[in-house]
Amino acid sequence: MKAKFTKRCIAFLIDVMLVTMLSSFVTYFIPVRNVEKFSTELTELITSYAEQEITEAEYLEKYDKLNYEISKETVITTLVSISIYIVYFVVIPLYNKKQSFGKRVMKIKIKNIEGKDITANDLLFRSFIIYGILFNILSVILILMLKEQTFIIVNRYLSYLYDIMLVVILFLSIIRKDGRGLHDFIGKTIVVEEE
DSSP states (O other): OBBOOOHHHHHHHHHHHHHHHHHHHHHSSSSSSSSSHHHHHHHHHHHHHHSSSSSSHHOOOHHHHHHHHHHTTTTTHHHHHHHHIIIIIIIIHHTTTTOHHHHHTEEEEEEEETTOOOOHHHHHHHHHHHHHHHHHHHHHHHHHHHHHHHHHHHHHHHHHHHHHHHHHHHHHHHHTOOOOOOOHHTTEEEEEEEO
């Protein structure tokens, strides 16, 4: 029997909170230069814009540049975070009754739609979409390959695309009788109640 939408949402929130805390804890110990300085500048920029000390055009230009610098400085931490997400959402469910911690708490699990054993690829493709792993991988590749202005433009559109994908996932999960979202179609999965 398919899992209820509310159970899936609660499991998702539990998992995202756990993996974000774990990722933040691990990456805290990775030395990064200048990120604190850029983050402070970003906060000051937002304050200046909120207090109408600078124009929107000035704000957007400086905001993009600071985000670019932060992205450049945090490539290693992003790669470590991606690895943690893959372990949490692919490796653990693969060897843990097809459940992440959130799914275990909510007594739901991931199943292959064709009735076959779920594979690492099924879980990986599914996770690439729903948890933004693919977006983060592409961002790292882009920051390493593109010049600043090109990165800013491409990354902005990539971000829009990811936001649209999340809306499609949510919409499909709500309206479909089987509750399958875009990530489930790509991973050939369905989330069901635990037997």
